[in-house]
Amino acid sequence: MDALLDLPQLRTFFTLAQTGSFTACARRLNRTQSAVSHAMARLEELAGVRLLERRGRSLGLTEEGRRLYQACEQVFATLDAASEDLRRHQSLSKGRLRVGATVEFGSSILMRHMQPFLAANPDLEIDFTLSHDLLAPLLRDDLDLIIDCLEHLLPSLKKTPLFRETYVVACAPAFRKAHRIRVPGDLGRCPVLSLDKAGTWWNRFLMAVPGRDQPQLERFIAIDHIRAMIHAAAEGMGALLVPRYSVLEELERGDLVALFPAIRPAEDRFSIYQKKVKASQEKQKLLTRYLQGLSPAEFGS
Amino acid sequence: MDALLDLPQLRTFFTLAQTGSFTACARRLNRTQSAVSHAMARLEELAGVRLLERRGRSLGLTEEGRRLYQACEQVFATLDAASEDLRRHQSLSKGRLRVGATVEFGSSILMRHMQPFLAANPDLEIDFTLSHDLLAPLLRDDLDLIIDCLEHLLPSLKKTPLFRETYVVACAPAFRKAHRIRVPGDLGRCPVLSLDKAGTWWNRFLMAVPGRDQPQLERFIAIDHIRAMIHAAAEGMGALLVPRYSVLEELERGDLVALFPAIRPAEDRFSIYQKKVKASQEKQKLLTRYLQGLSPAEFGS
DNA sequence: GTCCATGCATGAATAGTACTCATGAACAGG
DNA sequence: CCTGTTCATGAGTACTATTCATGCATGGAC
Numbered sequence: 289m290d291a292l293l294d295l296p297q298l299r300t301f302f303t304l305a306q307t308g309s310f311t312a313c314a315r316r317l318n319r320t321q322s323a324v325s326h327a328m329a330r331l332e333e334l335a336g337v338r339l340l341e342r343r344g345r346s347l348g349l350t351e352e353g354r355r356l357y358q359a360c361e362q363v364f365a366t367l368d369a370a371s372e373d374l375r376r377h378q379s380l381s382k383g384r385l386r387v388g389a390t391v392e393f394g395s396s397i398l399m400r401h402m403q404p405f406l407a408a409n410p411d412l413e414i415d416f417t418l419s420h421d422l423l424a425p426l427l428r429d430d431l432d433l434i435i436d437c438l439e440h441l442l443p444s445l446k447k448t449p450l451f452r453e454t455y456v457v458a459c460a461p462a463f464r465k466a467h468r469i470r471v472p473g474d475l476g477r478c479p480v481l482s483l484d485k486a487g488t489w490w491n492r493f494l495m496a497v498p499g500r501d502q503p504q505l506e507r508f509i510a511i512d513h514i515r516a517m518i519h520a521a522a523e524g525m526g527a528l529l530v531p532r533y534s535v536l537e538e539l540e541r542g543d544l545v546a547l548f549p550a551i552r553p554a555e556d557r558f559s560i561y562q563k564k565v566k567a568s569q570e571k572q573k574l575l576t577r578y579l580q581g582l583s584p585a586e587f588g589s
Numbered sequence: 590m591d592a593l594l595d596l597p598q599l600r601t602f603f604t605l606a607q608t609g610s611f612t613a614c615a616r617r618l619n620r621t622q623s624a625v626s627h628a629m630a631r632l633e634e635l636a637g638v639r640l641l642e643r644r645g646r647s648l649g650l651t652e653e654g655r656r657l658y659q660a661c662e663q664v665f666a667t668l669d670a671a672s673e674d675l676r677r678h679q680s681l682s683k684g685r686l687r688v689g690a691t692v693e694f695g696s697s698i699l700m701r702h703m704q705p706f707l708a709a710n711p712d713l714e715i716d717f718t719l720s721h722d723l724l725a726p727l728l729r730d731d732l733d734l735i736i737d738c739l740e741h742l743l744p745s746l747k748k749t750p751l752f753r754e755t756y757v758v759a760c761a762p763a764f765r766k767a768h769r770i771r772v773p774g775d776l777g778r779c780p781v782l783s784l785d786k787a788g789t790w791w792n793r794f795l796m797a798v799p800g801r802d803q804p805q806l807e808r809f810i811a812i813d814h815i816r817a818m819i820h821a822a823a824e825g826m827g828a829l830l831v832p833r834y835s836v837l838e839e840l841e842r843g844d845l846v847a848l849f850p851a852i853r854p855a856e857d858r859f860s861i862y863q864k865k866v867k868a869s870q871e872k873q874k875l876l877t878r879y880l881q882g883l884s885p886a887e888f889g890s
Numbered sequence: 891g892t893c894c895a896t897g898c899a900t901g902a903a904t905a906g907t908a909c910t911c912a913t914g915a916a917c918a919g920g
Numbered sequence: 921c922c923t924g925t926t927c928a929t930g931a932g933t934a935c936t937a938t939t940c941a942t943g944c945a946t947g948g949a950c
């Protein structure tokens with residue numbers, strides 16, 4: 289009857305209208321800007337009408353776009369309600385699910401969000417394994433799934449993208465003041481915390497800095513534990529480069545301040561790696577879907 | 590936020606609930622039964638709940654299914670309204686579009702449905718070419734698109750499936766009475782109309798008849814024009830095998846009656862073959878989408 | 891006015907999904 | 921019990937969406 293409207297496209301259009309920017313929308317939906325652009329092109333072509341007003345920097349909706357937006361509001365309201373309803377009534381899975389994650393991610397972010405999930409599925413028992421070496425236990429059958437930003441090395445694992453891991457450079461407010469840090473170049477003079485002694489840890493940042501602003505980092509302090517590094521930074525020991533999720537609280541409380549927000553180090557993509565076994569498959573899906581449902585903002589992207 | 594619900598799947602679920610049968614639903618949506626089955630499997634797996642009650646012959650909805658159905662009603666109502674709205678407001682295309690079809694299909698079905706389309710797009714001029722040999726004019730640039738059940742021989746043509754062409758065996762009511770036709774085998778005794786002298790035309794039917802009922806057709810009357818064949822049959826000259834769409838009116842008026850409804854000869858698939866030229870591309874899409882929007886029932890499938 | 895930064899568009903290659911075809915199993919009617 | 925439906929399942933394929941890598945335009949700073 290219709291064949292005219294495609295849900296993912298509409299969802300994109302909807303959040304695009306809300307965010308007001310292709311890039312922002314893409315980040316919110318865990319897509320690339322290109323994907324959003326393509327999707328909107330398809331949608332407009334399908335509709336046969338221009339829906340967006342591109343005026344350089346800002347963008348708005350056309351008359352038709354506004355009407356479509358209203359339709360979207362309704363549609364997504366009922367749709368989300370329906371899927372919420374389904375989620376509630378789905379037969380509760382019983383049994384055990386063994387989840388792995390790196391300590392840093394697991395202890396900070398993951399734990400925070402597991403509570404509601406466990407509350408919703410009281411019959412599910414979950415074991416968490418937080419370590420740095422997750423692959424071994426996964427292979428040894430100790431784990432059903434892990435959450436990490438590995439490359440996809442094992443074909444036997446199903447990979448489901450979760451969110452983008454963004455990095456921030458940060459330091460204690462007093463530290464910034466003391467060293468008068470304003471541009472990346474200023475970092476050359478002050479101590480920086482690194483996971484490794486050689487300081488290769490900071491390459492991710494350096495590569496994102498425009499050529500002429502390149503700081504010559506020299507005074508590295510090596511700490512091989514992220515949590516410890518964060519505490520050290522909060523005490524004013526130096527600047528650090530960490531996944532944003534690991535310092536959400538510190539940033540909020542003001543223990544740390546983010547430096548150079550304009551510079552965006554390369555992102556990694558956290559994914560869920562599922563082991564393909566029948567026994568825990570349903571439970572894996574349950575958790576996977578729950579985590580996918582969380583907005584990227586919850587992970588600090 | 591959701592990622593839980595997929596529109597095509599819901600549409601399938603929706604019409605499945607209405608038709609009450611996988612096969613019927615498939616026919617309505619121009620898919621195979623297999624596709625419907627797969628889609629429902631995915632949907633239920635996604636929802637985590639059984640939505641359908643399979644009880645052998647008949648099928649019903651579970652409690653959750655019923656709720657989802659209601660959500661669908663709402664969603665599709667607004668969605669269809671929205672796309673209707675868009676269609677109305679899309680910039681009217683101007684210019685000429687050259688359409689080809691086989692005489693039989695073109696004169697009977699196509700014409701019947703072009704009126705509303707032309708009314709909706711008054712600035713569009715359409716030329717129809719109805720002939721048996723359509724490929725030549727298409728290549729010679731005389732046509733922008735054709736509607737037929739060709740195989741896809743030219744890679745330069747974009748193929749868009751439209752509907753399934755089903756075949757019926759029919760004859761005049763008096764003819765059936767006179768020859769006491771009840772089972773396929775009975776056809777052996779009476780004259781049958783064929784497009785070709787050898788009677789290969791009837792193979793499509795014969796191949797669908799279970800082995801032991803195979804009639805030995807012997808008395809062929811060759812008429813190389815379908816319309817003429819239909820008139821002949823209506824006069825009681827013999828039984829005929831034709832695409833259902835070509836005799837919709839005759840069947841309705843009772844000039845012809847369908848024989849052996851249980852036997853379904855192999856179907857062909859009508860498609861729209863579009864020439865990839867910029868000039869008429871938009872207009873091609875307009876027409877294509879309009880025809881796709883018509884329910885298969887309108888074409889007699 | 892020129893330069894640079896940012897935001898969107900475009901095109902080719904790829905990954906992932908949904909369809910079809912060909913079977914298989916279960917159930918009802920003769 | 922056999923025959924004919926109806927739905928499920930699995931392998932192969934076609935197609936669609938996404939990404940990556942660019943290109944183009946606009947707005948702001950100097």
